[in-house]
Structure formats: structure tokens, C-alpha cells
Amino acid sequence: MISFTANEAKTQFGEMIAKAQREPVSITKNGKPSVVVMSVADYNAIEELKLQNLREKLARSIAQFEAGKVFDGEEVFDEIMKDL
Known part of the structure; x- marks a missing residue:
């Protein structure tokens, strides 16, 4: 699973969304998994x-x-x- 920090997800939102269309993306906050973004x-x-x-x-x-x-x-x- 691809992982982005919360800051990366914010600054690279378009890229994160594009990747989430192919596979779930983990978003970490303070070094810990926080949420997963996935396609509908x-x-x-x-x-x-x-x-x-x-x-x-x-x-x-x-x-x-x-x-x-x-x-x-x-x-x-x-x-x-x-x-x-």
C-alpha cells in the first residue's frame, strides 16, 4: 500500500487521488497510520x-x-x- 504523510497528501492531493484510484493509499499523521483513501x-x-x-x-x-x-x-x- 502506498503511504503519504498528511502534509504530502495535502500538498500532492491530485497525485494521491490518482494513486487511490488504482490502490488504497495510507495517510499517516505524526508517523502513525491515520486513514486510508480508496476508490469508490x-x-x-x-x-x-x-x-x-x-x-x-x-x-x-x-x-x-x-x-x-x-x-x-x-x-x-x-x-x-x-x-x-
């Missing part, structure tokens, strides 16, 4: 993958519910907390 197409693809993942999880949850695999939330969290 890449952003939309990521959002679609997130939505597909959510739909798959919902479908699995519905199937488990219909199969009678239902758990009480408090019991589940109590079991998890025992290990902490």
Missing part, C-alpha cells in the same frame, strides 16, 4: 462483502433458531465470563 469502487466492494457476511450470519442464525438451537443470553455470557 473499492469502498463499495468492501461494503457489499460486509453486507453479504451479515446476510450469511443472519441466515445461519435463523436456521439454528428453526432447528431449536436457542440459548439464553445470560447463560452464554455467564459461561464466557467464567474463563476470564
Whole structure:
């Protein structure tokens, strides 16, 4: 991934945008990654993958519910907390 400092991104905005059309660009501030700039197409693809993942999880949850695999939330969290 290409990286620009915040100052470079400001002074070379056009170049940064052009590069972001080809691949995500990391912007650092004070030497640490701060944000990523990417094309709208890449952003939309990521959002679609997130939505597909959510739909798959919902479908699995519905199937488990219909199969009678239902758990009480408090019991589940109590079991998890025992290990902490």
C-alpha cells in the first residue's frame, strides 16, 4: 500500500487521488497510520462483502433458531465470563 504523510497528501492531493484510484493509499499523521483513501469502487466492494457476511450470519442464525438451537443470553455470557 502506498503511504503519504498528511502534509504530502495535502500538498500532492491530485497525485494521491490518482494513486487511490488504482490502490488504497495510507495517510499517516505524526508517523502513525491515520486513514486510508480508496476508490469508490473499492469502498463499495468492501461494503457489499460486509453486507453479504451479515446476510450469511443472519441466515445461519435463523436456521439454528428453526432447528431449536436457542440459548439464553445470560447463560452464554455467564459461561464466557467464567474463563476470564
